[in-house]
Amino acid sequence: MSKTPSYWNKAKKYLSKKDKTMSSLIKKYRSPSETVLTTRKDIFFSLCKSIIGQQISVAAANSVFLKFKKKCNNKINAKNVNKLSITQLKSCGLSRQKVKGIKSLAKQILNRNFNPKLIPNMSDEEAIVYLSKLRQIGRWSAQMILLFTYNRSNIWPVQDIGLLRAISKNYNKKYLPPESFVNLLNKKFSPYCSVATWYLWRSIDPEPIQY
Numbered sequence: 001m002s003k004t005p006s007y008w009n010k011a012k013k014y015l016s017k018k019d020k021t022m023s024s025l026i027k028k029y030r031s032p033s034e035t036v037l038t039t040r041k042d043i044f045f046s047l048c049k050s051i052i053g054q055q056i057s058v059a060a061a062n063s064v065f066l067k068f069k070k071k072c073n074n075k076i077n078a079k080n081v082n083k084l085s086i087t088q089l090k091s092c093g094l095s096r097q098k099v100k101g102i103k104s105l106a107k108q109i110l111n112r113n114f115n116p117k118l119i120p121n122m123s124d125e126e127a128i129v130y131l132s133k134l135r136q137i138g139r140w141s142a143q144m145i146l147l148f149t150y151n152r153s154n155i156w157p158v159q160d161i162g163l164l165r166a167i168s169k170n171y172n173k174k175y176l177p178p179e180s181f182v183n184l185l186n187k188k189f190s191p192y193c194s195v196a197t198w199y200l201w202r203s204i205d206p207e208p209i210q211y
């Protein structure tokens with residue numbers, strides 16, 4: 001895991017001035033161990049975890065991921081995944097579509113059709129489009145990668161159920177919160193929507209989210 005993003009403290013001050021609710025959340029989760037957006041800086045690992053976690057509970061995803069990791073001899077990389085058969089991957093509890101997504105990802109990493117080194121030089125939207133070309137990776141998954149793997153500062157994943165739930169809870173809005181209000185917060189929190197997102201998630205989850 002890496003250290004806190006360089007913009008984190010500046011973002012906390014900015015958001016605290018901009019919004020009373022955000023200021024309260026930042027004060028509530030102020031201990032060093034709780035105010036860190038961590039990353040593995042390993043995009044293949046994170047993409048695999050993202051694919052595995054789609055449309056299943058956190059507990060189920062963790063269970064499948066542990067089995068997947070064991071199949072990879074505790075080293076999740078493209079070479080190890082590429083060696084595994086479809087049957088071996090399905091035995092971890094993966095659906096056929098997720099197996100195809102993970103196998104495709106491994107092959108594209110190995111043949112360099114997908115080059116993660118290009119992403120740091122892309123804008124957020126360019127990177128989302130590039131990542132979304134991968135099988136089983138949509139806009140939400142791409143945003144999670146930019147947030148957790150690349151620590152981009154201004155990601156606002158409006159398709160994320162957890163974020164929408166947290167907005168409803170903290171701003172006394174019905175679920176789903178009005179799109180106009182979500183967009184208003186987006187403008188208010190920019191250029192530090194990633195930090196705002198993290199604190200909103202934290203308000204409804206006892207454990208900091210990681211990918």
